[in-house]
Amino acid sequence: MLPPSPSDSEPWSEKDFAAIVAFLRHQIGITLEPHRMGLLQARLRSRVQVKDFSSFCQFHEQVLRNDPSGWGAQLLIDLSTVNHTSFFREPAHFTFLSEHVSASLKDAPTSTVRLWSAGCSSGQEPYSMSMALAEALPPHGLAKVEIWASDLSLEMLKVAASAIYATRDVQGVSPARLRRFFLLGRGPREGSFRIVPEIRDLVKFRHLDLRNTIWALPTDFHIIFCRNVSIYFAEEERLVLLNRLSQHLRPGGWLVMGKGEILPSVPASLRKHSPSLYQREA
Ligand SMILES: C[S@@+](CC[C@H](N)C(=O)[O-])C[C@H]1O[C@@H](n2cnc3c(N)ncnc32)[C@H](O)[C@@H]1O
Numbered sequence: 001m002l003p004p005s006p007s008d009s010e011p012w013s014e015k016d017f018a019a020i021v022a023f024l025r026h027q028i029g030i031t032l033e034p035h036r037m038g039l040l041q042a043r044l045r046s047r048v049q050v051k052d053f054s055s056f057c058q059f060h061e062q063v064l065r066n067d068p069s070g071w072g073a074q075l076l077i078d079l080s081t082v083n084h085t086s087f088f089r090e091p092a093h094f095t096f097l098s099e100h101v102s103a104s105l106k107d108a109p110t111s112t113v114r115l116w117s118a119g120c121s122s123g124q125e126p127y128s129m130s131m132a133l134a135e136a137l138p139p140h141g142l143a144k145v146e147i148w149a150s151d152l153s154l155e156m157l158k159v160a161a162s163a164i165y166a167t168r169d170v171q172g173v174s175p176a177r178l179r180r181f182f183l184l185g186r187g188p189r190e191g192s193f194r195i196v197p198e199i200r201d202l203v204k205f206r207h208l209d210l211r212n213t214i215w216a217l218p219t220d221f222h223i224i225f226c227r228n229v230s231i232y233f234a235e236e237e238r239l240v241l242l243n244r245l246s247q248h249l250r251p252g253g254w255l256v257m258g259k260g261e262i263l264p265s266v267p268a269s270l271r272k273h274s275p276s277l278y279q280r281e282a
Contacts (some may be wrong), residue, residue: 012045016057020044020076023064028073029211030080030232043079078155081232085121087173088128090227093256096277097129097223098136100254104222105141113145114221118210118245119229120149123160123203124169127195129225130202131181142202148217150208161205163195210241220250227276228258235264242278243267252282 014037021037024030032040044056053059063072088094101113117126126149133145151157164185170178170193181199185192208215210229224245230238245255246269255270255278257263270278 011055011057012041013056014041016055016060017041019060020056020064023060023068023073024076024080027064027068028077029237030077031234032080036080036082040080044076047075047079074154078153081153081156083121083153083156084228085124087124087170087177088132089125090259090276093225093227093276094128094132096254096256097225098132100223101133101145102136102141105137105144109141109144111144114218115145115147116217116221116224116248117147117149118208118224118226120151120156120160120205121153122156122165122169123149123163123205124165125149125225125227126160126203126205127163127181127199130199131177133202134181134199145202147203148206148221149203150206150210150217152207152209154207157205157207163200164189165193165195167191167193169193210244211237215244215248217248219248221248221253222250223254223256224249225256227256228261230257230261230263238263239265239267242270246270246278246280249280251280253280254278255280 017037021032024032041056044059048059053062059072063070064076067073097115101115104111104113115129117129120126126147129147134142137145149160151160170182173182178193181196182193183196185194206217208217210226211233226241226245230241233241242255242263246267249255257276257278259276261276266272266278269281271281272278
């Protein structure tokens, strides 16, 4: 007699995982690439087993089907998004940011300068914006800056709001920045680094799905960083995303994308200056 196939004997089978993949695609808009399935399965298995579900199928039937926007969906989002980020990733973007904000404040010293890190992951990007500006501006200039930061993943936002990072996260940060912008953990927090309040307090975090049609955010941003996020979007969704982002820029405002992101088409409201820099028509 043939041994039972894995899908007959293993309750956590690929077959019943298919319903979860379909849920991710249709309800959340995330298309899981085949090479990421194994990782999601492993992460999901350990997280829902502790809640006493005996299979992916049971989790799908009892949680996702009954409450498609509840905790199960959020768990899937948290486990299936790629959150790779780092402090001062693509450093030229932060030089651009500092120069642009300094120039804007010179022209209009009393106006607020609004910046947005859309898809901020665990916070390194908005905190790098904040640090770059703390280096470039006098205190009264910094007081005119607002940095908004948003992500789809609640887990990432929790890490971001805590502003606590491990040694490996700060490896690329210069010693001068480490001394100025980070507090060394003591006692049970030894080995960790926390961003100083001066830098933390500039950033407001929001939970936001960029696929939603309404974003409760200002519409006069000077600069929006939306780097390495559109990789999650299908081609036609990317155009919709760029269009909406451009509507949240003030005339002449800038959109900064990741250097490796390929954007086959760009809305008419945006002018391309380099592969990662776009400006809204003035
Ligand atoms: C690879 S990280 C990039 C982080 C940072 N922008 C950078 O470049 O270092 C992508 C982030 O986009 C977020 N994301 C993916 N889809 C999203 C969506 N529909 N709405 C908002 N954020 C999304 C993910 O949760 C993840 O934290």
